[in-house]
Amino acid sequence: MSIPAPTVGELVPSVRLLLGPGPSPVHPRVYRAMTTPQLGHLDPQFLGIMNEVQAQLRFAFQTANPFTIAVSGTGSAGMEAALVNVIEPGDTVVICAAGVFGNRMADIVGRCGGKLVKLEVPWGQVFPHATIEEALKKHAPVKAVGIVHAETSTGAQQPMDGLGKLCHAHGALLVVDTVTSLGGVSVTVDDWEADAVYSGTQKCLSCPPGLAPFTLSPRALDAVRARKTKVQSWYLDAGMVADYWAEGKRVYHHTAPISMVYALREALRLVCEEGLEPRFARHRRNAAALISGFRALGAQPLSSDGERLPSLNAVTPPEGVDEAAVRKYLLADHDIEIGGGLGPLAGKLWRIGLMGYGSSQQNVVTVLAAIEQGMRKQGKAVAPGTAVSAALRSYDGA
Amino acid sequence: MSIPAPTVGELVPSVRLLLGPGPSPVHPRVYRAMTTPQLGHLDPQFLGIMNEVQAQLRFAFQTANPFTIAVSGTGSAGMEAALVNVIEPGDTVVICAAGVFGNRMADIVGRCGGKLVKLEVPWGQVFPHATIEEALKKHAPVKAVGIVHAETSTGAQQPMDGLGKLCHAHGALLVVDTVTSLGGVSVTVDDWEADAVYSGTQKCLSCPPGLAPFTLSPRALDAVRARKTKVQSWYLDAGMVADYWAEGKRVYHHTAPISMVYALREALRLVCEEGLEPRFARHRRNAAALISGFRALGAQPLSSDGERLPSLNAVTPPEGVDEAAVRKYLLADHDIEIGGGLGPLAGKLWRIGLMGYGSSQQNVVTVLAAIEQGMRKQGKAVAPGTAVSAALRSYDGA
Numbered sequence: 001m002s003i004p005a006p007t008v009g010e011l012v013p014s015v016r017l018l019l020g021p022g023p024s025p026v027h028p029r030v031y032r033a034m035t036t037p038q039l040g041h042l043d044p045q046f047l048g049i050m051n052e053v054q055a056q057l058r059f060a061f062q063t064a065n066p067f068t069i070a071v072s073g074t075g076s077a078g079m080e081a082a083l084v085n086v087i088e089p090g091d092t093v094v095i096c097a098a099g100v101f102g103n104r105m106a107d108i109v110g111r112c113g114g115k116l117v118k119l120e121v122p123w124g125q126v127f128p129h130a131t132i133e134e135a136l137k138k139h140a141p142v143k144a145v146g147i148v149h150a151e152t153s154t155g156a157q158q159p160m161d162g163l164g165k166l167c168h169a170h171g172a173l174l175v176v177d178t179v180t181s182l183g184g185v186s187v188t189v190d191d192w193e194a195d196a197v198y199s200g201t202q203k204c205l206s207c208p209p210g211l212a213p214f215t216l217s218p219r220a221l222d223a224v225r226a227r228k229t230k231v232q233s234w235y236l237d238a239g240m241v242a243d244y245w246a247e248g249k250r251v252y253h254h255t256a257p258i259s260m261v262y263a264l265r266e267a268l269r270l271v272c273e274e275g276l277e278p279r280f281a282r283h284r285r286n287a288a289a290l291i292s293g294f295r296a297l298g299a300q301p302l303s304s305d306g307e308r309l310p311s312l313n314a315v316t317p318p319e320g321v322d323e324a325a326v327r328k329y330l331l332a333d334h335d336i337e338i339g340g341g342l343g344p345l346a347g348k349l350w351r352i353g354l355m356g357y358g359s360s361q362q363n364v365v366t367v368l369a370a371i372e373q374g375m376r377k378q379g380k381a382v383a384p385g386t387a388v389s390a391a392l393r394s395y396d397g398a
Numbered sequence: 399m400s401i402p403a404p405t406v407g408e409l410v411p412s413v414r415l416l417l418g419p420g421p422s423p424v425h426p427r428v429y430r431a432m433t434t435p436q437l438g439h440l441d442p443q444f445l446g447i448m449n450e451v452q453a454q455l456r457f458a459f460q461t462a463n464p465f466t467i468a469v470s471g472t473g474s475a476g477m478e479a480a481l482v483n484v485i486e487p488g489d490t491v492v493i494c495a496a497g498v499f500g501n502r503m504a505d506i507v508g509r510c511g512g513k514l515v516k517l518e519v520p521w522g523q524v525f526p527h528a529t530i531e532e533a534l535k536k537h538a539p540v541k542a543v544g545i546v547h548a549e550t551s552t553g554a555q556q557p558m559d560g561l562g563k564l565c566h567a568h569g570a571l572l573v574v575d576t577v578t579s580l581g582g583v584s585v586t587v588d589d590w591e592a593d594a595v596y597s598g599t600q601k602c603l604s605c606p607p608g609l610a611p612f613t614l615s616p617r618a619l620d621a622v623r624a625r626k627t628k629v630q631s632w633y634l635d636a637g638m639v640a641d642y643w644a645e646g647k648r649v650y651h652h653t654a655p656i657s658m659v660y661a662l663r664e665a666l667r668l669v670c671e672e673g674l675e676p677r678f679a680r681h682r683r684n685a686a687a688l689i690s691g692f693r694a695l696g697a698q699p700l701s702s703d704g705e706r707l708p709s710l711n712a713v714t715p716p717e718g719v720d721e722a723a724v725r726k727y728l729l730a731d732h733d734i735e736i737g738g739g740l741g742p743l744a745g746k747l748w749r750i751g752l753m754g755y756g757s758s759q760q761n762v763v764t765v766l767a768a769i770e771q772g773m774r775k776q777g778k779a780v781a782p783g784t785a786v787s788a789a790l791r792s793y794d795g796a
Contacts, residue, residue: 003457003460005673008450011447013435015435018438033409035429035432035433052404056404073470075653077471111630200653202653208657208658209655209656210657233478233631234502234506234509235471255472255474255607256607257658265409337441
């Protein structure tokens with residue numbers, strides 16, 4: 001043996017409060033479920049657990065789609081699964097890109113051999129449906145429209161009502177990214193008439209990263225079945241994956257990440273116990289308080305009222321504040337992680353995730369208090385309690 | 399909300415002894431590490447942990463390759479990562495297929511637009527290097543040769559020495575599947591001169607499924623960098639993934655499955671503590687005892703001496719035994735999972751995994767005792783202790 005064993009000690013990381021763009025804080029019950037002794041991936045008991053997770057995901061997605069599963073990869077694998085199954089070489093695909101994740105969709109379209117039509121608005125804004133309709137007409141026939149419901153890089157929340165109907169009227173499928181909304185913000189796949197929708201586990205579901213919830217409408221599955229070419233990814237081939245998840249079939253495809261499925265099952269039990277509407281209301285209440293606190297500090301939200309995600313709060317730091325220094329101070333002195341801006345917004349944004357288990361009054365107060373202190377460290381004249389007081393007034397008024 | 403919440407109870411599966419083809423039993427320390435509170439995937443502490451895992455994987459793979467990482471998916475994602483990065487449309491690729499996983503490689507070559515040259519030998523046998531050399535000459539230029547070191551579906555162990563040199567002499571890269579060998583059977587990537595090698599965590603590393611160890615030689619990375627076309631998978635694009643794992647770069651690509659990385663780190667610590675040679679010797683000792691026990695029952699190993707994996711023991715059940723009924727009895731009455739045959743070997747094989755933490759005298763004795771009983775249940779005249787005694791004689795003689 002020519003390569004010696006490295007010396008690696010006990011795993012003792014700091015305990016961080018994860019209020020960035022994800023991963024979010026994991027509920028203790030989820031950690032506990034994750035260490036349940038493993039079953040084999042073809043054990044009859046595990047197949048029963050898969051059925052349960054599918055039913056739970058249909059509830060979270062608000063869909064009756066039989067094809068509703070968890071892809072064995074993180075959210076980005078869900079994006080790739082949605083696009084590689086729907087797109088064949090030569091297909092025209094309209095992508096609405098106003099952030100990192102819309103741009104990622106556009107990149108994948110090219111790798112699938114699709115003809116990309118990229119629509120853009122400034123980062124932080126949302127797409128008027130009329131713009132999408134225009135593109136559907138101009139570039140007809142369009143195979144699919146891809147759009148991000150919850151743009152993690154900007155905190156913008158795309159209005160979805162009627163978008164599926166619009167796409168279908170032009171013969172196109174609707175592909176939707178709900179990575180930062182599922183379980184925290186209303187996602188209604190059947191009402192939207194969306195065809196391929198994916199998410200991640202590490203945001204509003206408060207589960208570790210490692211699986212991507214994914215659902216396909218019967219219309220999308222028909223398109224997959226009518227393909228002239230094989231899906232370019234064996235690992236993400238919906239037809240083969242469906243045969244593993246489908247009751248009565250259970251054809252071996254690949255080894256599912258058993259412990260992650262256990263974790264997701266428990267995370268979804270928590271969603272079911274709380275109920276969707278109370279959960280969404282909690283996310284809205286805490287986001288409103290956080291934004292009130294930021295406004296009291298002179299920090300302004302990037303997106304307009306009504307177009308913001310309560311799960312991911314992007315704000316422009318107050319004039320003259322070194323945003324990166326505040327983030328470093330939070331991590332070093334308070335063990336709190338928050339995010340900065342990406343791409344054109346690098347250095348211009350704080351991104352605070354209040355997702356799932358992480359969306360709590362305790363966390364809102366904690367992060368605002370620390371940010372206030374960080375600003376005072378930089379010599380800003382902010383009276384102690386300015387932000388926290390504003391947040392508490394928001395809670396009291398709610 | 400039109401889709402009601404399903405009723406899903408507490409997670410209380412049976413506690414199985416996993417002696418099938420994987421997942422294997424997980425060491426308690428690995429479960430414990432897995433629930434360590436999560437860091438963000440760009441936290442400086444997490445980046446340090448990634449460095450440690452890379453160093454550990456280089457030890458396990460016995461390679462100095464800088465590009466040595468864990469792909470965010472199960473073993474099959476590792477296979478896909480290896481092939482989609484190496485192959486461009488039109489490339490000739492030789493695949494050695496004598497089992498499920500060789501056939502899977504062949505399937506993926508087609509999805510990459512490669513020209514497939516499929517070599518076959520009967521399942522359970524290995525490939526003479528002369529056969530591969532002949533194909534390299536006949537189909538020159540060949541971009542890559544794909545071969546399975548440890549064929550999980552048959553238990554055959556492919557001799558590897560000199561194979562990289564042979565491929566390189568003909569300008570081809572060598573792609574190797576070590577899913578069921580890494581950490582249990584000697585894998586020496588640099589000595590083999592192998593170029594793209596992948597594995598899974600849920601076999602001889604005794605970690606839950608969810609990550610795929612993956613290493614690329616400098617020669618393979620040069621080929622990736624010289625591609626004329628983009629890698630068809632965004633998620634598995636080695637160039638982009640490398641920029642996330644590379645020290646000093648750490649460009650955000652996708653959210654790594656944090657808890658799984660913790661688990662893998664601890665699983666690899668156990669490998670480092672035990673040492674590779676003692677670990678391989680343990681696997682050999684337990685496999686030899688198991689095979690002795692099986693022979694005493696009249697069950698014969700599928701592959702020839704010297705071409706068998708100690709981690710996955712495939713045997714032909716004794717004449718007249720209903721192999722599926724024995725497997726059902728083991729699961730129902732003893733909570734022991736073992737595997738059956740796949741493809742042409744369905745109904746003709748037992749596959750017993752003795753992998754990582756699962757490779758122990760305790761498990762050998764336990765599974766042989768239960769199989770004996772299962773045979774007596776079917777009316778076979780097997781004196782109690784026949785198999786266990788033979789196994790113990792093997793241990794005593796070792």
